[in-house]
Amino acid sequence: MTPLQRYIAEEIATDHAEGLLSRREALRRLGLLGMGTPAAVALLAACAESSKPSSPTTPATGTTASGAPAAPPGTATAVKPTAITLPGPEGRTLQAAWAEAAQPKGGVLVIHENKGLTDHIRSVTGRFAGVGYSALAVDLLSEEGGTASFTDEAAATAALSKIPQDRFVADLRAGLTELGRRVPGKKLGATGFCFGGGLTWLLLTSGTPELAAATPFYGPFPDGGQFTGSKAAVLAVYGALDSRVDASRPAAEAALDKAGLPHESYVADNADHAFFNDTGARYQPTAAAEAWRRVLDWYGRYLA
Numbered sequence: 001m002t003p004l005q006r007y008i009a010e011e012i013a014t015d016h017a018e019g020l021l022s023r024r025e026a027l028r029r030l031g032l033l034g035m036g037t038p039a040a041v042a043l044l045a046a047c048a049e050s051s052k053p054s055s056p057t058t059p060a061t062g063t064t065a066s067g068a069p070a071a072p073p074g075t076a077t078a079v080k081p082t083a084i085t086l087p088g089p090e091g092r093t094l095q096a097a098w099a100e101a102a103q104p105k106g107g108v109l110v111i112h113e114n115k116g117l118t119d120h121i122r123s124v125t126g127r128f129a130g131v132g133y134s135a136l137a138v139d140l141l142s143e144e145g146g147t148a149s150f151t152d153e154a155a156a157t158a159a160l161s162k163i164p165q166d167r168f169v170a171d172l173r174a175g176l177t178e179l180g181r182r183v184p185g186k187k188l189g190a191t192g193f194c195f196g197g198g199l200t201w202l203l204l205t206s207g208t209p210e211l212a213a214a215t216p217f218y219g220p221f222p223d224g225g226q227f228t229g230s231k232a233a234v235l236a237v238y239g240a241l242d243s244r245v246d247a248s249r250p251a252a253e254a255a256l257d258k259a260g261l262p263h264e265s266y267v268a269d270n271a272d273h274a275f276f277n278d279t280g281a282r283y284q285p286t287a288a289a290e291a292w293r294r295v296l297d298w299y300g301r302y303l304a
Helices: 003-017 023-032 037-050 119-130 153-161 165-182 195-205 249-259 285-302
Strands: 082-087 093-099 106-111 133-138 188-193 211-217 233-239 263-268
Touching (some): 003 153, 003 195, 023 153, 093 119, 093 165, 106 119, 106 195, 119 188, 188 285, 211 285, 233 249
């Protein structure tokens, strides 16, 4: 298995251990990844053994001072994104969501989770545009017909797990090229979540001098990753309860130190993996709001 395939498999096993997936569904999803039953059963057992005690997680909504549910950060001013296509590598056509800021201060490439280009990621793209950063989210399942062509979320995840990492990097670079064309003369950043956080790290360690800043959310740092050729200022976002991904934080920080890049890590208290996703079971509104504030401050310093 590639590191990203292993990451997806462990995420499925962790979701089962924490009560978010039944055993039957977890085994089905691992099977879609190509994992045989004995290996899948062993992974579930190992993850259950190492997982912290937990009851099934329920969505946290948060409230305002008046007691009303708090809106997810950035949604109040969000711009509605539009579906576009753009030139991809080797003559391929990529699908994407595009949201244009009225007076762009910079551009942000948004990199989706392992479920593909979902409504949540489209929303985040629009949120960036609403605060002055034109944003583009590439559908990394474009070659497979696009995320919308999958009726089974788990099948979309399995399809992503089979894509070579080099293709991800090439498609994301095509997204950066398109973003630069649409916001000429502006600095570019990249923000990715979960699987997309890992791809943000992968993009940075593949050499992307066109990126001035990046904010990977709880993404695994690639084994042996180095920032040769990168000039980005990096704000890395983690959840304090997300021990699986947090284990790669020291390696990321050491590599950033070695490269001499400006960087900070924000570890959100009482927050688990995927805490920013307001459509998911681990959404933590307080941590999400603080992370959004820090990301905007970071981009204000290094993009605007």
